[in-house]
Amino acid sequence: MTDQPEPTSAAGAEPQPLLQATALTKHFRLGGMFAKQTLHAVDNVDLEIREREIVALVGESGSGKSTIARLLARIYTPTSGDIYYRGRPLSRLRSRKDMNWYRGEVPMVFQDPFSAFNPVHRISHGLMRNLALHRHDLHGAERRREAERVSESVGLSTRLLSRFPHEMSGGERQRVGFAQALAMRPKLILADEPVSMLDVSIRAGILNLMVELRDREDVSLLYITHDLASARYVADRVVVMYAGQIAESGPTETVLSDPKHPYTRLLLSAVVDPRDADPEFAADTGEPPRVINPGEGCRFRWRCPFAVEICDTVTPLPRTIGTSEVACHLAGEPAMQVADEA
Amino acid sequence: MPDALLDVNGLTIEYLTDAADVRAVEDVSFSVAPGEFLGIVGESGCGKSTMLFGIAQLLSPPGEVVAGQVIFRGKDMVRLSDGELRHMRWRDYSVVMQSAMNALNPMKSIGAQFKDALQAHERMSKAQVTERSAEVLELVGIDKAHLGSYPHQLSGGMRQRAMIAMALLFTPQLVMMDEPTSALDVVAQRSLMMKIRELQTQLGFAVIFVTHDMHVVRRYSDRMLVMYAGEIAEAAPTDQIFEHPQHPYSKGLIDAFPAVTGPRRTLVGIPGSPPDLAQPSNGCRFQPRCPVALDICADHKPELYDVDGAQVRCLLYTEAGELAEASQSGVASDD
Numbered sequence: 001m002t003d004q005p006e007p008t009s010a011a012g013a014e015p016q017p018l019l020q021a022t023a024l025t026k027h028f029r030l031g032g033m034f035a036k037q038t039l040h041a042v043d044n045v046d047l048e049i050r051e052r053e054i055v056a057l058v059g060e061s062g063s064g065k066s067t068i069a070r071l072l073a074r075i076y077t078p079t080s081g082d083i084y085y086r087g088r089p090l091s092r093l094r095s096r097k098d099m100n101w102y103r104g105e106v107p108m109v110f111q112d113p114f115s116a117f118n119p120v121h122r123i124s125h126g127l128m129r130n131l132a133l134h135r136h137d138l139h140g141a142e143r144r145r146e147a148e149r150v151s152e153s154v155g156l157s158t159r160l161l162s163r164f165p166h167e168m169s170g171g172e173r174q175r176v177g178f179a180q181a182l183a184m185r186p187k188l189i190l191a192d193e194p195v196s197m198l199d200v201s202i203r204a205g206i207l208n209l210m211v212e213l214r215d216r217e218d219v220s221l222l223y224i225t226h227d228l229a230s231a232r233y234v235a236d237r238v239v240v241m242y243a244g245q246i247a248e249s250g251p252t253e254t255v256l257s258d259p260k261h262p263y264t265r266l267l268l269s270a271v272v273d274p275r276d277a278d279p280e281f282a283a284d285t286g287e288p289p290r291v292i293n294p295g296e297g298c299r300f301r302w303r304c305p306f307a308v309e310i311c312d313t314v315t316p317l318p319r320t321i322g323t324s325e326v327a328c329h330l331a332g333e334p335a336m337q338v339a340d341e342a
Numbered sequence: 343m344p345d346a347l348l349d350v351n352g353l354t355i356e357y358l359t360d361a362a363d364v365r366a367v368e369d370v371s372f373s374v375a376p377g378e379f380l381g382i383v384g385e386s387g388c389g390k391s392t393m394l395f396g397i398a399q400l401l402s403p404p405g406e407v408v409a410g411q412v413i414f415r416g417k418d419m420v421r422l423s424d425g426e427l428r429h430m431r432w433r434d435y436s437v438v439m440q441s442a443m444n445a446l447n448p449m450k451s452i453g454a455q456f457k458d459a460l461q462a463h464e465r466m467s468k469a470q471v472t473e474r475s476a477e478v479l480e481l482v483g484i485d486k487a488h489l490g491s492y493p494h495q496l497s498g499g500m501r502q503r504a505m506i507a508m509a510l511l512f513t514p515q516l517v518m519m520d521e522p523t524s525a526l527d528v529v530a531q532r533s534l535m536m537k538i539r540e541l542q543t544q545l546g547f548a549v550i551f552v553t554h555d556m557h558v559v560r561r562y563s564d565r566m567l568v569m570y571a572g573e574i575a576e577a578a579p580t581d582q583i584f585e586h587p588q589h590p591y592s593k594g595l596i597d598a599f600p601a602v603t604g605p606r607r608t609l610v611g612i613p614g615s616p617p618d619l620a621q622p623s624n625g626c627r628f629q630p631r632c633p634v635a636l637d638i639c640a641d642h643k644p645e646l647y648d649v650d651g652a653q654v655r656c657l658l659y660t661e662a663g664e665l666a667e668a669s670q671s672g673v674a675s676d677d
């Protein structure tokens with residue numbers, strides 16, 4: 001899959017994905033001159049997001065999920081690998097105009113609604129500015145009307161437009177984040193943990209909003225989260241990351257009801273009732289993954305109760321099992337089924 | 343309750359500011375039995391952490407306990423002097439904070455910090471200190487080699503474990519925890535909670551556990567308090583609240599969470615936001631957000647009523663609520 005030179009939209013083939021990443025890799029150099037180390041934040045990731053699709057990118061801290069969002073948003077440039085937006089490689093977007101266009105098509109909504117807005121400007125300022133920069137088709141009064149339309153479509157009363165960020169609650173601010181993105185007529189919104197800093201009683205509203213945006217505004221979303229339950233609630237597809245690599249991906253219900261990668265099983269067993277949890281994983285203390293000079297071999301092998309010799313030496317590549325893609329040497333093998341039946 | 347380990351009576355805490363005195367905790371009463379695991383849930387600003395600090399006597403100005411008692415082992419902690427409290431801390435009760443990175447001293451090794459706490463209370467030889475420190479560290483599942491480690495050298499999960507080890511240096515009867523797992527990933531969180539439960543069974547201390555995470559409370563606590571806007575909204579055994587929540591706010595909180603298993607259903611959450619505690623209303627504090635509010639809820643303040651073994655602050659469980667229900671079912675039967 002990864003050696004495909006450039007995605008094509010040949011007739012008869014699947015429709016071209018909205019966004020496609022191939023062999024996406026981001027390394028960070030650490031240390032000084034003499035103790036060089038490399039942090040493998042993202043390694044060899046293939047990812048596709050189709051039109052009108054919510055993809056949940058799930059992982060724990062250090063899994064590389066936010067790095068992927070930043071790579072897709074062009075905040076970081078990849079160490080290697082390519083990102084194609086509607087078949088066009090992002091590496092060729094160089095001019096300010098091109099970048100501006102891309103950022104309007106693929107905006108980002110941030111985790112912390114308390115620091116994402118300029119405190120000295122009213123809420124309308126950011127919205128109007130996005131409209132002025134990205135919507136040249138609109139004139140003054142039309143922009144005002146459009147600002148009101150997008151606010152209403154994210155469930156914000158238009159009288160809030162004249163407020164300052166500190167006068168709003170966290171949930172309202174997160175809605176402003178989505179309104180600002182929506183003002184640019186996006187095709188894909190990159191949402192990095194948009195509900196994790198909100199109170200539980202208002203999270204449902206933002207999750208519902210993401211589903212509405214897909215159904216009503218035809219927007220795709222990449223929903224980055226550590227919470228499997230909310231991923232199940234909104235997403236069409238789930239991609240589970242571990243230590244910078246994709247462990248498992250597939251349709252949401254399949255991945256969550258029939259997890260095939262031991263890491264997905266571990267994550268699930270941590271969120272269900274302890275009485276129903278996978279006994280294989282009871283002893284795991286949740287130590288963070290090793291991503292500095294990780295070397296060859298499966299990165300989950302240190303924690304995996306099923307690991308065998310090959311896991312030490314060969315990095316597993318994603319394989320298709322049913323409707324899922326699983327990067328595990330043993331997935332689907334009888335060795336892993338035993339625990340299920342026990 | 344004569345056999346209670348901790349008895350909180352009418353605890354009221356205010357933040358005294360120039361603009362207004364904000365009553366963050368109002369008239370909270372509950373007790374904790376020896377060996378019990380009490381969960382306290384609520385959203386940000388509901389006063390749960392302030393209350394925990396008020397109980398542990400760790401409030402700093404402008405926060406102040408303005409009324410009420412905290413009876414712990416027969417003494418009212420609110421009235422104890424700093425010296426008397428210092429004598430009790432770590433030894434009789436301990437507190438585990440939300441962020442271990444901030445609660446631990448970054449300049450000292452874990453072992454040195456354990457030593458400080460131990461020597462503050464007892465004359466101990468160097469060998470005894472090392473022995474006890476190694477013992478508690480291994481109790482929480484960390485290799486004793488980490489006594490020489492500094493906080494930044496440990497992972498988030500290990501730091502929280504080290505904090506819990508420190509809280510157990512003297513095996514106190516009460517350990518108060520303020521969101522100790524909320525900064526952790528799910529796997530580390532589960533592992534830490536199982537450890538706390540295991541140690542609690544083994545050593546018999548009581549736990550007051552403050553969190554916003556309903557999942558954690560459901561799985562690990564015996565009894566729980568749901569707090570809203572500085573008051574107890576509902577208090578009952580945990581299973582009872584999850585199976586039959588009585589207060590509309592408890593109901594809303596439980597329904598606000600998606601599940602990883604079972605049928606998918608649409609969540610509603612609780613629209614609106616909590617009230618401004620500087621200007622408390624005369625009625626029920628949850629009324630503006632309540633889906634089943636009655637007319638009288640706007641200007642009648644509910645007390646805590648006993649309803650089927652739970653304490654519930656809601657007018658639906660008074661005569662007014664019964665009347666409303668009767669008239670509603672009357673209307674329904676007319677159709």
